[in-house]
Amino acid sequence: MLALWGRVSVEPAIVLRVENLRTWFPVKTGLFKPVSYVKAVDGVSFSIHRGEALAIVGESGCGKTTLGRTTLRVLEPISGKIYFHEKEITHSREEELKEFRRKTAMIFQDPYSSLNPAFNVYRILEEPLIINGIRKKEERTELIYKALEEVKLNPVELFASKYPHMLSGGQRQRVAIARALILKPEYVVADEPVSMLDASVRAEILYLLNELKNRHQIAFMYITHDLATAKYLCKRTAIMYAGKIVEVGPTKEIISNPRHPYTKALIEALPDPDPSNRFRRIKVVPGEPPNLLNPPPGCRFSPRCPYAKDICREREPELEEGPPGHYTACFLKDEI
Ligand code: SF4
DSSP, rough: OOOSTTTOOOOEEEEEEEEEEEEEEEEOSSSSEEEEEEEEEEEEEEEEEETTTEEEEETSSSSHHHHHHHTSSSSSSSSEEEETTTOOOOTTOOOGGGHHHHEEHHHOOOOSSOTTSSSSSSHHHHHHHTTTTTTOOOHHHHHHHHHHHHTTOSSSSHHHHHOOSSSSSHHHHHHHHHHHTTTTTTTEEESSTTTSHHHHHHHHHHHHHHHHHHHOEEEEEESSSOOHHHHOOEEEEEEEEETTTEEEEEEHHHHSOOOHHHHHHHHHSOOOOOOOGTSSOOOOOOSSOOOOTTTOOOOOGGGOOOOOOOOHHHSSSEESSSSOOOOOOOOTTTTO
Protein backbone atom coordinates (compact mmCIF):
# COMPACT_ATOMS: atom_id res chain seq x y z
CA MET A 1 0.00 0.00 0.00
CA LEU A 2 1.36 3.37 -1.04
CA ALA A 3 -0.46 5.38 1.59
CA LEU A 4 2.74 6.44 3.33
CA TRP A 5 5.00 6.11 0.29
CA GLY A 6 7.80 4.63 2.27
CA ARG A 7 8.19 7.52 4.70
CA VAL A 8 9.58 6.34 8.03
CA SER A 9 10.48 7.62 11.53
CA VAL A 10 8.56 10.20 13.51
CA GLU A 11 6.32 12.08 11.10
CA PRO A 12 3.68 14.70 11.69
CA ALA A 13 0.19 13.20 11.69
CA ILE A 14 -1.51 12.39 8.42
CA VAL A 15 -4.29 14.92 7.84
CA LEU A 16 -5.69 13.67 4.53
CA ARG A 17 -5.37 10.26 2.95
CA VAL A 18 -7.01 8.84 -0.14
CA GLU A 19 -6.98 5.27 -1.35
CA ASN A 20 -7.58 4.18 -4.91
CA LEU A 21 -9.82 7.17 -5.57
CA ARG A 22 -11.88 7.25 -8.77
CA THR A 23 -13.98 10.20 -9.95
CA TRP A 24 -15.75 9.42 -13.20
CA PHE A 25 -18.32 11.60 -14.94
CA PRO A 26 -21.18 9.89 -16.83
CA VAL A 27 -21.67 11.01 -20.45
CA LYS A 28 -24.38 10.02 -22.95
CA THR A 29 -22.73 9.69 -26.36
CA GLY A 30 -25.89 8.74 -28.30
CA LEU A 31 -29.59 8.13 -27.82
CA PHE A 32 -29.36 4.33 -27.84
CA LYS A 33 -25.82 4.04 -26.58
CA PRO A 34 -25.02 3.01 -23.00
CA VAL A 35 -23.63 5.64 -20.64
CA SER A 36 -19.87 6.11 -20.96
CA TYR A 37 -17.59 7.63 -18.32
CA VAL A 38 -14.93 10.32 -18.41
CA LYS A 39 -12.32 8.83 -16.08
CA ALA A 40 -11.00 12.11 -14.72
CA VAL A 41 -9.41 10.55 -11.63
CA ASP A 42 -8.73 6.86 -11.95
CA GLY A 43 -7.21 5.04 -9.01
CA VAL A 44 -5.20 7.62 -7.09
CA SER A 45 -3.66 7.06 -3.62
CA PHE A 46 -1.65 9.49 -1.47
CA SER A 47 -1.47 11.08 1.95
CA ILE A 48 -0.62 14.60 3.15
CA HIS A 49 0.86 15.23 6.57
CA ARG A 50 0.41 18.16 8.92
CA GLY A 51 2.50 21.12 7.74
CA GLU A 52 3.34 19.43 4.44
CA ALA A 53 2.67 20.69 0.91
CA LEU A 54 2.17 18.14 -1.84
CA ALA A 55 2.24 19.44 -5.41
CA ILE A 56 -0.04 17.83 -7.98
CA VAL A 57 1.51 18.68 -11.34
CA GLY A 58 0.21 18.00 -14.84
CA GLU A 59 -1.20 19.44 -18.05
CA SER A 60 -4.71 20.89 -18.33
CA GLY A 61 -7.31 18.14 -18.31
CA CYS A 62 -5.13 15.59 -16.47
CA GLY A 63 -7.64 15.46 -13.60
CA LYS A 64 -5.71 17.45 -10.99
CA THR A 65 -8.52 19.94 -10.22
CA THR A 66 -11.07 17.10 -10.09
CA LEU A 67 -8.78 15.30 -7.65
CA GLY A 68 -8.50 18.37 -5.40
CA ARG A 69 -12.27 18.90 -5.38
CA THR A 70 -12.95 15.25 -4.70
CA THR A 71 -10.69 15.29 -1.63
CA LEU A 72 -12.80 18.22 -0.36
CA ARG A 73 -15.99 16.26 -1.00
CA VAL A 74 -17.15 18.89 -3.50
CA LEU A 75 -17.27 16.10 -6.10
CA GLU A 76 -18.37 12.55 -5.36
CA PRO A 77 -15.97 9.71 -6.13
CA ILE A 78 -17.44 6.58 -7.70
CA SER A 79 -15.07 4.42 -5.67
CA GLY A 80 -12.09 4.56 -3.34
CA LYS A 81 -11.78 6.06 0.12
CA ILE A 82 -11.10 9.48 1.64
CA TYR A 83 -9.87 9.77 5.23
CA PHE A 84 -9.58 13.00 7.22
CA HIS A 85 -7.48 12.49 10.35
CA GLU A 86 -7.91 8.78 9.64
CA LYS A 87 -11.70 8.98 9.87
CA GLU A 88 -13.35 7.86 6.67
CA ILE A 89 -15.55 10.57 5.16
CA THR A 90 -16.01 9.20 1.63
CA HIS A 91 -19.77 8.85 1.94
CA SER A 92 -20.51 10.99 5.01
CA ARG A 93 -23.73 12.94 4.70
CA GLU A 94 -23.59 16.73 4.53
CA GLU A 95 -24.74 17.14 8.16
CA GLU A 96 -21.88 14.86 9.25
CA LEU A 97 -19.38 16.96 7.30
CA LYS A 98 -19.83 20.19 9.29
CA GLU A 99 -16.54 19.84 11.14
CA PHE A 100 -14.76 18.73 7.94
CA ARG A 101 -16.07 21.78 6.04
CA ARG A 102 -14.85 24.07 8.80
CA LYS A 103 -11.40 22.51 8.83
CA THR A 104 -10.86 22.52 5.06
CA ALA A 105 -10.70 25.27 2.42
CA MET A 106 -9.97 25.96 -1.20
CA ILE A 107 -8.05 28.80 -2.87
CA PHE A 108 -9.06 29.30 -6.48
CA GLN A 109 -7.08 30.21 -9.57
CA ASP A 110 -8.91 33.36 -10.50
CA PRO A 111 -8.90 36.11 -7.85
CA TYR A 112 -11.17 38.18 -10.12
CA SER A 113 -14.15 35.83 -10.21
CA SER A 114 -13.73 34.16 -6.82
CA LEU A 115 -14.69 37.31 -4.85
CA ASN A 116 -18.22 38.73 -4.82
CA PRO A 117 -17.93 42.19 -6.47
CA ALA A 118 -20.92 43.50 -4.50
CA PHE A 119 -19.28 42.87 -1.11
CA ASN A 120 -16.47 44.85 0.45
CA VAL A 121 -13.51 42.95 1.90
CA TYR A 122 -14.99 43.04 5.42
CA ARG A 123 -18.21 41.40 4.21
CA ILE A 124 -16.30 38.85 2.08
CA LEU A 125 -14.32 37.74 5.12
CA GLU A 126 -17.32 37.93 7.45
CA GLU A 127 -19.39 35.48 5.42
CA PRO A 128 -17.60 32.23 6.42
CA LEU A 129 -17.61 33.37 10.05
CA ILE A 130 -21.38 33.90 10.02
CA ILE A 131 -21.96 30.58 8.24
CA ASN A 132 -19.89 28.87 10.93
CA GLY A 133 -21.86 30.40 13.79
CA ILE A 134 -19.52 33.11 15.09
CA ARG A 135 -22.27 35.33 16.38
CA LYS A 136 -20.51 38.20 18.15
CA LYS A 137 -19.74 41.08 15.81
CA GLU A 138 -16.64 42.10 17.87
CA GLU A 139 -15.23 38.58 17.59
CA ARG A 140 -15.81 38.55 13.83
CA THR A 141 -14.14 41.97 13.43
CA GLU A 142 -11.14 40.82 15.43
CA LEU A 143 -10.75 37.70 13.28
CA ILE A 144 -11.16 39.71 10.05
CA TYR A 145 -8.49 42.26 11.01
CA LYS A 146 -6.17 39.49 12.13
CA ALA A 147 -6.65 37.64 8.83
CA LEU A 148 -5.90 40.82 6.86
CA GLU A 149 -2.78 41.37 8.91
CA GLU A 150 -1.64 37.81 8.22
CA VAL A 151 -1.91 38.32 4.47
CA LYS A 152 -0.16 41.69 4.85
CA LEU A 153 -2.97 43.95 3.74
CA ASN A 154 -2.21 46.92 5.95
CA PRO A 155 -3.72 49.20 7.18
CA VAL A 156 -6.40 46.58 7.84
CA GLU A 157 -9.28 49.05 8.38
CA LEU A 158 -8.60 50.63 4.99
CA PHE A 159 -8.47 47.30 3.13
CA ALA A 160 -11.54 46.00 4.97
CA SER A 161 -13.59 48.84 3.47
CA LYS A 162 -12.44 48.29 -0.14
CA TYR A 163 -14.36 46.47 -2.87
CA PRO A 164 -12.67 43.88 -5.15
CA HIS A 165 -12.54 46.27 -8.14
CA MET A 166 -10.44 48.67 -6.02
CA LEU A 167 -7.71 46.04 -5.51
CA SER A 168 -4.85 44.79 -7.68
CA GLY A 169 -4.74 41.11 -8.75
CA GLY A 170 -2.21 40.30 -6.03
CA GLN A 171 -4.27 42.08 -3.36
CA ARG A 172 -7.40 40.20 -4.43
CA GLN A 173 -5.57 36.89 -4.16
CA ARG A 174 -4.43 37.93 -0.66
CA VAL A 175 -8.10 38.54 0.26
CA ALA A 176 -9.01 35.11 -1.18
CA ILE A 177 -6.23 33.55 0.92
CA ALA A 178 -7.44 35.41 4.03
CA ARG A 179 -10.98 34.12 3.42
CA ALA A 180 -9.73 30.54 2.97
CA LEU A 181 -7.60 30.65 6.12
CA ILE A 182 -9.79 32.72 8.45
CA LEU A 183 -11.26 29.64 10.16
CA LYS A 184 -7.80 28.09 10.62
CA PRO A 185 -8.27 25.12 8.28
CA GLU A 186 -6.08 22.05 8.63
CA TYR A 187 -6.27 21.03 4.98
CA VAL A 188 -6.21 23.49 2.06
CA VAL A 189 -6.40 22.86 -1.68
CA ALA A 190 -4.81 25.69 -3.68
CA ASP A 191 -5.74 25.34 -7.35
CA GLU A 192 -3.21 27.21 -9.52
CA PRO A 193 -3.30 30.16 -7.07
CA VAL A 194 -0.62 32.18 -8.87
CA SER A 195 -1.11 31.27 -12.52
CA MET A 196 -3.27 34.33 -13.29
CA LEU A 197 -1.01 36.81 -11.54
CA ASP A 198 1.78 38.94 -12.97
CA ALA A 199 5.18 37.30 -12.68
CA SER A 200 6.31 40.02 -10.25
CA VAL A 201 3.47 39.21 -7.82
CA ARG A 202 3.71 35.42 -8.07
CA ALA A 203 6.80 35.10 -5.90
CA GLU A 204 5.22 37.27 -3.16
CA ILE A 205 2.05 35.15 -3.06
CA LEU A 206 4.05 31.90 -3.03
CA TYR A 207 6.18 33.27 -0.21
CA LEU A 208 3.02 34.19 1.72
CA LEU A 209 1.42 30.76 1.18
CA ASN A 210 4.60 29.05 2.35
CA GLU A 211 4.82 31.25 5.44
CA LEU A 212 1.16 30.64 6.38
CA LYS A 213 1.45 26.89 5.74
CA ASN A 214 4.44 26.69 8.07
CA ARG A 215 3.00 28.98 10.74
CA HIS A 216 -0.33 27.14 10.97
CA GLN A 217 1.03 23.69 10.05
CA ILE A 218 -1.51 23.33 7.27
CA ALA A 219 -1.61 20.21 5.08
CA PHE A 220 -1.52 21.73 1.63
CA MET A 221 -2.38 20.40 -1.82
CA TYR A 222 -0.83 22.70 -4.40
CA ILE A 223 -2.27 22.12 -7.87
CA THR A 224 -0.19 23.49 -10.71
CA HIS A 225 1.08 22.91 -14.24
CA ASP A 226 4.32 24.65 -13.29
CA LEU A 227 7.06 22.49 -11.77
CA ALA A 228 9.15 25.58 -11.03
CA THR A 229 6.61 26.92 -8.50
CA ALA A 230 6.08 23.42 -7.06
CA LYS A 231 9.81 23.30 -6.34
CA TYR A 232 9.56 26.42 -4.22
CA LEU A 233 6.50 25.46 -2.17
CA CYS A 234 6.41 21.66 -1.94
CA LYS A 235 8.81 19.09 -0.57
CA ARG A 236 6.92 16.33 -2.40
CA THR A 237 5.46 16.30 -5.88
CA ALA A 238 3.08 13.95 -7.65
CA ILE A 239 3.02 14.05 -11.46
CA MET A 240 -0.44 13.35 -12.84
CA TYR A 241 -1.20 12.16 -16.35
CA ALA A 242 -4.60 11.21 -17.76
CA GLY A 243 -6.25 10.67 -14.36
CA LYS A 244 -3.37 8.78 -12.76
CA ILE A 245 -0.29 9.56 -10.69
CA VAL A 246 2.68 8.42 -12.79
CA GLU A 247 5.52 9.59 -10.53
CA VAL A 248 5.72 10.83 -6.96
CA GLY A 249 8.55 11.64 -4.62
CA PRO A 250 10.72 14.42 -3.16
CA THR A 251 10.35 17.45 -5.47
CA LYS A 252 14.09 18.11 -5.74
CA GLU A 253 14.71 14.53 -6.77
CA ILE A 254 11.83 14.47 -9.24
CA ILE A 255 13.31 17.55 -10.93
CA SER A 256 16.96 16.45 -10.81
CA ASN A 257 16.34 12.74 -11.47
CA PRO A 258 12.99 12.24 -13.22
CA ARG A 259 12.28 8.55 -13.90
CA HIS A 260 9.09 8.79 -15.95
CA PRO A 261 9.29 9.95 -19.61
CA TYR A 262 6.35 12.31 -19.07
CA THR A 263 8.10 14.00 -16.13
CA LYS A 264 11.26 14.32 -18.24
CA ALA A 265 9.23 15.94 -21.01
CA LEU A 266 7.64 18.41 -18.54
CA ILE A 267 11.08 19.40 -17.25
CA GLU A 268 12.44 19.86 -20.78
CA ALA A 269 9.49 22.15 -21.48
CA LEU A 270 10.43 24.48 -18.60
CA PRO A 271 11.86 27.86 -19.70
CA ASP A 272 15.48 28.38 -18.64
CA PRO A 273 15.80 31.23 -16.10
CA ASP A 274 19.44 31.79 -17.17
CA PRO A 275 19.34 34.79 -19.59
CA SER A 276 22.40 33.48 -21.47
CA ASN A 277 20.34 30.36 -22.28
CA ARG A 278 17.18 32.15 -23.28
CA PHE A 279 17.42 30.94 -26.86
CA ARG A 280 17.72 27.30 -25.74
CA ARG A 281 15.14 25.32 -27.67
CA ILE A 282 12.28 24.46 -25.34
CA LYS A 283 11.02 20.96 -26.10
CA VAL A 284 7.26 20.57 -26.02
CA VAL A 285 5.60 17.32 -25.01
CA PRO A 286 4.62 15.80 -28.37
CA GLY A 287 0.98 14.89 -29.13
CA GLU A 288 -2.18 15.48 -27.13
CA PRO A 289 -3.36 13.99 -23.83
CA PRO A 290 -5.74 11.04 -24.42
CA ASN A 291 -9.52 11.27 -24.44
CA LEU A 292 -10.48 10.18 -20.94
CA LEU A 293 -13.73 8.71 -22.25
CA ASN A 294 -11.66 6.07 -23.95
CA PRO A 295 -8.06 6.10 -22.70
CA PRO A 296 -5.51 3.93 -24.52
CA PRO A 297 -4.92 0.40 -23.19
CA GLY A 298 -1.83 -0.27 -21.12
CA CYS A 299 0.23 2.78 -20.24
CA ARG A 300 -1.81 5.90 -20.97
CA PHE A 301 1.31 7.80 -22.02
CA SER A 302 2.27 5.17 -24.64
CA PRO A 303 0.89 7.05 -27.71
CA ARG A 304 3.18 10.00 -26.84
CA CYS A 305 6.11 8.15 -25.33
CA PRO A 306 9.31 7.92 -27.41
CA TYR A 307 10.37 4.79 -25.49
CA ALA A 308 7.10 2.81 -25.80
CA LYS A 309 7.42 -0.95 -26.39
CA ASP A 310 4.78 -3.63 -26.97
CA ILE A 311 4.41 -4.34 -23.24
CA CYS A 312 3.51 -0.67 -22.67
CA ARG A 313 0.44 -1.01 -24.92
CA GLU A 314 -0.64 -4.27 -23.33
CA ARG A 315 -0.21 -3.82 -19.59
CA GLU A 316 -0.68 -0.93 -17.23
CA PRO A 317 2.44 -0.08 -15.17
CA GLU A 318 1.99 0.25 -11.39
CA LEU A 319 3.76 2.77 -9.16
CA GLU A 320 6.92 1.08 -7.85
CA GLU A 321 9.55 2.44 -5.49
CA GLY A 322 13.01 3.23 -6.89
CA PRO A 323 15.15 5.40 -4.64
CA PRO A 324 13.49 5.50 -1.18
CA GLY A 325 10.25 7.48 -1.27
CA HIS A 326 10.39 7.92 -5.08
CA TYR A 327 7.71 5.97 -6.98
CA THR A 328 7.32 5.66 -10.75
CA ALA A 329 4.78 3.92 -12.97
CA CYS A 330 6.87 2.96 -16.01
CA PHE A 331 8.16 -0.40 -17.22
CA LEU A 332 11.40 1.17 -18.40
CA LYS A 333 12.09 3.48 -15.44
CA ASP A 334 15.47 1.85 -14.71
CA GLU A 335 16.61 1.95 -18.32
CA ILE A 336 15.66 5.44 -19.45
FE1 SF4 B 1 6.69 5.07 -21.93
FE2 SF4 B 1 6.29 2.46 -21.61
FE3 SF4 B 1 7.10 3.93 -19.57
FE4 SF4 B 1 4.64 4.19 -20.49
S1 SF4 B 1 5.51 2.37 -19.53
S2 SF4 B 1 6.00 5.82 -19.94
S3 SF4 B 1 4.95 3.92 -22.68
S4 SF4 B 1 8.22 3.51 -21.46
